Amino acid sequence: MRAALVVVLRALAAAADNATDCVAFCGRGEGGLSNTFAFLNMAYAYARQSGRRFLVTALAPPDVAKHGLVETEFADVLGPPEWTCASRLSAPKARAPRGPFVRDVAWNRNRKYFQRGVDVAALEKGLEVTRSGFARAPPVAGCASVLQWRVSDPRVTCGADQAALAKPFAHRRSIRNCTAAQTKARFWLSYDYAATRRFFRGRYPRPPRRPLGAVRAVLHYRLGDVEAPAADGTSLHALKVEKRGALDAALADVAVLGALAARGWTVAARVASDSPGHAEVAALERALAAAVGAAAPPAPASARADFDDMATADLLVCGGSGFCHVAAMLNENVVLGDESALPRAHARYAGADNVVPRGAVAATADALAAKLAALRRARATGARAV
Secondary structure, eight states, X not given: OHHHHHHHHHHHHHHHOGGGEEEEEOSOOOSSHHHHHHHHHHHHHHHHHTTOEEEOOOOOOSOTTTTTOOTTTXXXXXXXXXXXXXXXEEOOOSSOOXXXXXXXXXXXXXXXXXXXXXXXXXXXXXXEEEEEEEESSOOBTTBSEEEEEOTTXXXXXXXXXXXXXXXXTOEEEOSOOOOHHHHOOGGGOOOOOTTTHHHHHHHSOOOOOOOOOSEEEEEEEOOOOOSSOOTTOOOHHHHOOOOTTHHHHHHHHHHHHHHHHHXXXXXXXXXXXXXXXXXXXXXXXXXXXXXXXXXXXXXXXSHXXXXXXXXXXXXXXXXXXXXXXXXXXXXXXXXXXXXXXXXXXXXXXXXXXXXXXXXXXXXXXXXXXXXXXXXXXXXXXXXXXX
């Protein structure tokens, strides 16, 4: 009896000590890489503002087929995972716990939260614990307990036994049965990386920096999602159609790269696309070759290889694709892209110091040349340009 009491008191003490509370994103996310990363961003922003350490977990966008992704290829996009989300927890017993004390954190649907950003005080009035116990996992240095962030995940939010965040064993019935649609709300994801991009850039595994000679440029062109292949066997790529004005906008970017080459810069460029065999992509590749005269080597045929090529490119050219926006947020070199080409929620990435907004061809090429010259100097001294 005494040993059991010691275990319970130890767990309660760990739960009450925010200095040793760690947060891990264990939600399902939504859609492809961009939306799932936005859920992750919200969880990190909460951890950061509440003074808790954030543990990186394997990232797994749920809609892999729709977005042409492989299920596990982005698992280590932020480096080796620091925590494996625990699906089974052991209740406190007389024997010593096998691993860290864990709480699954979800949102009490009886509470309202209208803030667009992260308001920790408002969040903690509605964040509640669906489960608590000990995980069969190795201890994590510096973490007496782990909050597994499952906010807006219908598998744990609907019909769950709840406990107040600071009282992990005082269970009560507070979340009512709800549909998956009711658990989804815009405020559980954030595309604002103004305060968080430094952390994600620091975690992203990038190759060693090299002196800047020829500019390795990647122009991303996405034609959109396709739900399923046609019954007659027509390929997914052939079914995709141009988004109105997208090709014209990409050709305007090609003109800027041509103007940059005309200013004496050697530009080795390629098109990264989810539809590499599409006629529009072929037209864009021909225009790019004519404009800059040098082709960059293609990346291996996978979404992750394209993403890494974009996130590490000397010059990344982004249109309106969320996939490219995430790569642009991680890219520490030079990005061509502006708010007019982005959904409103993504606009804050354009505030990064390394982003050049679109404008007249000559002015944009001059701005890119200035950024690239600064990047070349930084590479020569071993410093960072941004």
